[in-house]
Amino acid sequence: xxxxxxxxxxxxxxxxxxxxxxxxxxxxxxxxxxxxxxxxxxxxxxxxxxxxxxxxxxxxxxxxxxxxxxxxxxxxxxxxxxxxxxxxxxxxxxxxxxxxxxxxxxxxxxxxxxxxxxxxxxxxxxxxxxxxxxxxxxxxxxxxxxxxxxxxxxxxxxxxxxxxxxxxxxxxxxxxxxxxxxxxxxxxxxxxxxxxxxxxxxxxxxxxxxxxxxxxxxxxxxxxxxxxxxxxxxxxxxxxxxxxxxxxxxxxxxxxxxxxxxxxxxxxxxxxxxxxxxxxxxxxxxxxxxxxxxxxxxxxxxxxxxxxxxxxxxxxxxxxxxxxxxxxxxxxxxxxxxxxxxxxxxxxxxxxxxxxxxxxxxxxxxxxxxxxxxxxxxxxxxxxxxxxxxxxxxxxxxxxxxxxxxxxxxxxxxxxxxxxxxxxxxxxxxxxxxxxxxxxxxxxxxxxxxxxxxxxxxxxxxxxxxxxxxxxxxxxxxxxxxxxxxxxxxxxxxxxxxxxxxxxxxxxx
Amino acid sequence: xxxxxxxxxxxxxxxxxxxxxxxxxxxxxxxxxxxxxxxxxxxxxxxxxxxxxxxxxxxxxxxxxxxxxxxxxxxxxxxxxxxxxxxxxxxxxxxxxxxxxxxxxxxxxxxxxxxxxxxxxxxxxxxxxxxxxxxxxxxxxxxxxxxxxxxxxxxxxxxxxxxxxxxxxxxxxxxxxxxxxxxxxxxxxxxxxxxxxxxxxxxxxxxxxxxxxxxxxxxxxxxxxxxx
Numbered sequence: 157x158x159x160x161x162x163x164x165x166x167x168x169x170x171x172x173x174x175x176x177x178x179x180x181x182x183x184x185x186x187x188x189x190x191x192x193x194x195x196x197x198x199x200x201x202x203x204x205x206x207x208x209x210x211x212x213x214x215x216x217x218x219x220x221x222x223x224x225x226x227x228x229x230x231x232x233x234x235x236x237x238x239x240x241x242x243x244x245x246x247x248x249x250x251x252x253x254x255x256x257x258x259x260x261x262x263x264x265x266x267x268x269x270x271x272x273x274x275x276x277x278x279x280x281x282x283x284x285x286x287x288x289x290x291x292x293x294x295x296x297x298x299x300x301x302x303x304x305x306x307x308x309x310x311x312x313x314x315x316x317x318x319x320x321x322x323x324x325x326x327x328x329x330x331x332x333x334x335x336x337x338x339x340x341x342x343x344x345x346x347x348x349x350x351x352x353x354x355x356x357x358x359x360x361x362x363x364x365x366x367x368x369x370x371x372x373x374x375x376x377x378x379x380x381x382x383x384x385x386x387x388x389x390x391x392x393x394x395x396x397x398x399x400x401x402x403x404x405x406x407x408x409x410x411x412x413x414x415x416x417x418x419x420x421x422x423x424x425x426x427x428x429x430x431x432x433x434x435x436x437x438x439x440x441x442x443x444x445x446x447x448x449x450x451x452x453x454x455x456x457x458x459x460x461x462x463x464x465x466x467x468x469x470x471x472x473x474x475x476x477x478x479x480x481x482x483x484x485x486x487x488x489x490x491x492x493x494x495x496x497x498x499x500x501x502x503x504x505x506x507x508x509x510x511x512x513x514x515x516x517x518x519x520x521x522x523x524x525x526x527x528x529x530x531x532x533x534x535x536x537x538x539x540x541x542x543x544x545x546x547x548x549x550x551x552x553x554x555x556x557x558x559x560x561x562x563x564x565x566x567x568x569x570x571x572x573x574x575x576x577x578x579x580x581x582x583x584x585x586x587x588x589x590x591x592x593x594x595x596x597x598x599x600x601x602x603x604x605x606x607x608x609x610x611x612x613x614x615x616x617x618x619x620x621x622x623x624x625x626x627x628x629x630x631x632x633x634x635x636x637x638x639x640x641x642x643x644x645x646x647x648x649x650x651x652x653x654x655x656x657x658x659x660x661x662x663x664x665x
Numbered sequence: 666x667x668x669x670x671x672x673x674x675x676x677x678x679x680x681x682x683x684x685x686x687x688x689x690x691x692x693x694x695x696x697x698x699x700x701x702x703x704x705x706x707x708x709x710x711x712x713x714x715x716x717x718x719x720x721x722x723x724x725x726x727x728x729x730x731x732x733x734x735x736x737x738x739x740x741x742x743x744x745x746x747x748x749x750x751x752x753x754x755x756x757x758x759x760x761x762x763x764x765x766x767x768x769x770x771x772x773x774x775x776x777x778x779x780x781x782x783x784x785x786x787x788x789x790x791x792x793x794x795x796x797x798x799x800x801x802x803x804x805x806x807x808x809x810x811x812x813x814x815x816x817x818x819x820x821x822x823x824x825x826x827x828x829x830x831x832x833x834x835x836x837x838x839x840x841x842x843x844x845x846x847x848x849x850x851x852x853x854x855x856x857x858x859x860x861x862x863x864x865x866x867x868x869x870x871x872x873x874x875x876x877x878x879x880x881x882x883x884x885x886x887x888x889x890x891x892x893x
Binding site: 163164165167169170172173175176177179180181183184311312315318319322323325326327329330333375379390391392393395396397399400401402403404406407 | 666667668669670684685686687688689690692693753754782783784785786787788790791794795797799813838839841842845846849852853857861864865866867
């Protein structure tokens with residue numbers, strides 16, 4: 157076994173790949189393989205057909221026997237494939253001459269009887285035929301080889317079984333479909349033919365099956381053989397051995413070459429001097445011309461299609477709306493165009509309505525936010541000062557200062573009271589009116605519990621123009637109310653006149 | 666030298682190896698997918714039978730969708746592998762190694778109609794057998810390929826051996842061969858290891874038998890960076 161003559165690449169591959177490679181290999185060596193194959197099978201088929209079909213009239217026996225004899229034929233196929241893998245394709249005569257030896261030395265009896273139904277027969281065959289191991293050693297070897305690839309070999313067998321059937325029925329179906337109905341005799345149906353099975357029909361029926369089976373079997377054998385090779389490659393590192401052998405070869409070649417080189421170098425050193433200056437200058441100028449021509453060279457290189465070329469690419473894409481619409485290029489029928497325009501305006505209207513609704517909604521939202529802000533402000537007292545200023549207390553220093561409790565013409569009313577001898581009533585009315593006008597008209601911020609003096613202080617701060625009058629009035633009132641002194645009527649009369657001057661004008665203004 | 670690889674060179678001049686998958690794993694993958702689809706359709710029967718004739722229509726729609734778009738869906742959205750292909754370690758790619766898109770997936774699956782003729786994918790089986798890269802008609806038209814998915818390979822653990830520095834620089838082929846030897850050593854018998862080591866006397870440097878194999882392993886340890 158010479159690994160270097162191997163005609164398939166050795167590399168670690170999975171078991172499916174090995175089967176694929178087997179099929180590929182068998183088809184690449186189809187001519188010698190099928191020549192040997194049909195040289196054996198067709199005569200056997202002819203003899204069987206003569207005996208069973210023509211003499212006994214039972215063609216199904218031919219099928220059965222041909223199927224049963226497959227291991228016999230497989231041995232020849234394996235002989236061709238295994239030699240072809242190692243680069244020596246046997247001629248037809250060599251193969252046929254080797255056949256008797258193959259049948260004698262490869263446990264044919266077992267293969268035709270109890271091992272006929274083995275699903276892993278495709279990987280048992282190489283062990284029996286190529287390794288020639290018998291008995292216990294053979295069994296151990298087969299179990300060792302089958303440990304990793306057994307399931308793959310099983311699927312291989314099952315798949316090939318189905319493949320035969322599929323191709324057979326496919327072929328029949330094709331033929332049946334292509335027969336014109338007119339050519340069929342009246343009353344003949346496929347079902348009738350299948351059940352009655354006249355001899356000519358059986359021949360037509362089973363010949364394609366035989367053909368498929370015979371055509372596919374060498375591929376099956378080759379697949380099994382490659383599976384076997386894969387397992388042995390894994391177990392014995394054939395790929396590593398091949399690498400090592402090549403390394404060793406190149407090493408010896410190199411050492412031979414090295415000695416030759418040393419001899420030549422020695423000769424050169426003795427005979428030839430170093431390059432002259434003229435040669436050096438020549439090489440320099442050559443270099444310069446190369447550099448100056450580099451632009452041209454680059455252009456030439458870039459014209460190679462490997463460095464890019466122009467390509468025209470056409471594809472469909474959505475037109476964006478702002479692209480100018482080419483109305484001439486695409487004309488719709490009028491009815492459709494009307495429909496589309498109607499649809500367009502309808503959708504436009506819907507869009508506008510939605511926009512309007514959105515705008516209203518956003519304004520409402522803004523208003524709601526403002527209202528919420530105001531509510532929060534009033535709730536948490538951010539506006540308390542201005543709110544209090546607008547609401548002066550109803551009663552101040554024991555006087556009712558609500559404007560509606562006062563008479564319309566306050567100065568005249570005070571005058572009338574004075575004339576009737578009620579100086580106390582007149583002064584209190586004047587003071588009450590002053591406070592009321594100050595609080596309501598002049599917005600002086602009196603607090604609820606202010607005394608008369610506090611009121612005077614606040615008036616001095618916030619309405620200083622009225623303060624002297626109020627001080628005078630308050631002095632009179634305090635002398636009359638608390639000190640029980642008699643106030644001259646002329647003084648009260650003057651206060652009445654001044655009140656009118658101070659507060660009536662304001663009210664009018 | 667015959668092999669089943671397809672070599673693809675990228676624009677960056679990197680060579681990729683695709684491993685096209687043949688008839689057997691693809692048939693098995695198809696069978697798994699077929700069973701899944703049948704199971705789904707069977708499960709739909711009780712759901713749709715309650716709806717009367719409308720249910721029948723729905724079931725037929727589901728059948729149509731499953732029949733035509735089941736592979737497309739998985740090929741485009743699930744890294745080129747239907748559940749069956751995933752189980753077998755296969756995937757669909759364009760023949761330059763890129764993932765399949767809608768166009769390629771649609772055409773390769775629409776062409777199933779042609780591959781199915783005359784019965785049970787007869788046409789597809791024959792073209793797969795005869796094609797260099799095991800393509801069926803749909804694959805040829807769509808420019809796609811069913812390849813073996815690269816499995817994440819666990820780094821092979823080299824045996825713990827004392828690293829030996831080489832006495833002269835080793836070229837790349839030698840380094841590769843040494844590493845291959847060291848990776849496979851665990852699955853080889855000692856006798857086979859010695860036999861292999863004896864093929865390279867220039868590396869084992871006069872040590873024979875077990876010492877020769879140990880020396881090669883030591884060199885490999887040095888190559889992967891061990892320095893003890």
